[in-house]
Amino acid sequence: MIHEEIGDLMAQARASSSWMGLDLGTKTIGVAVSDRLLSSATPLHTIRRVKFSKDAEALLEVIENREIGAIILGLPRNMDGSEGPRCQSTRAFGRNLASLTDLPIGYWDERLSTVAAERALLEADTSRKRRAEVIDHVAAGYILQGALDRARHIRTVG
Numbered sequence: 002m003i004h005e006e007i008g009d010l011m012a013q014a015r016a017s018s019s020w021m022g023l024d025l026g027t028k029t030i031g032v033a034v035s036d037r038l039l040s041s042a043t044p045l046h047t048i049r050r051v052k053f054s055k056d057a058e059a060l061l062e063v064i065e066n067r068e069i070g071a072i073i074l075g076l077p078r079n080m081d082g083s084e085g086p087r088c089q090s091t092r093a094f095g096r097n098l099a100s101l102t103d104l105p106i107g108y109w110d111e112r113l114s115t116v117a118a119e120r121a122l123l124e125a126d127t128s129r130k131r132r133a134e135v136i137d138h139v140a141a142g143y144i145l146q147g148a149l150d151r152a153r154h155i156r157t158v159g
Contacts, residue, residue: 004107019067019070020073026050030048032141042149073148109144109145
């Protein structure tokens with residue numbers, strides 16, 4: 002099931018399970034996972050996109066191996082908050098993925114996540130070649146961390 006709000010996703014997520022965050026690009030999918038306490042996101046790896054069935058197979062393997070309880074997709078809104086073709090593509094990917102798993106799927110506004118990831122990698126003095134290799138899953142980590150922080154806020158404030 003797909004949820005627009007993190008609070009709704011939390012109610013459906015598997016207890017004591019990690020969450021997975023995805024940064025969907027046209028050529029790659031950045032993957033990050035959380036700890037079981039849902040406190041921190043860790044970039045995992047980048048999947049080279051082939052076609053949906055192969056991409057989904059790789060993601061379902063991560064879900065099984067990491068005992069994932071929910072999936073967060075970065076939603077690439079425009080800077081004015083509107084949704085363009087990339088958002089439509091992400092939503093279609095979410096619908097297709099939802100047909101293959103019973104895990105709750107949520108969206109997180111990913112505006113500037115790649116910029117933040119690039120900045121962090123530059124501050125860490127990462128080479129240009131290495132930045133190109135890791136930028137997508139580092140961005141997925143930023144996306145997932147935003148959703149985790151929102152979930153923590155909901156849990157504490159109510």
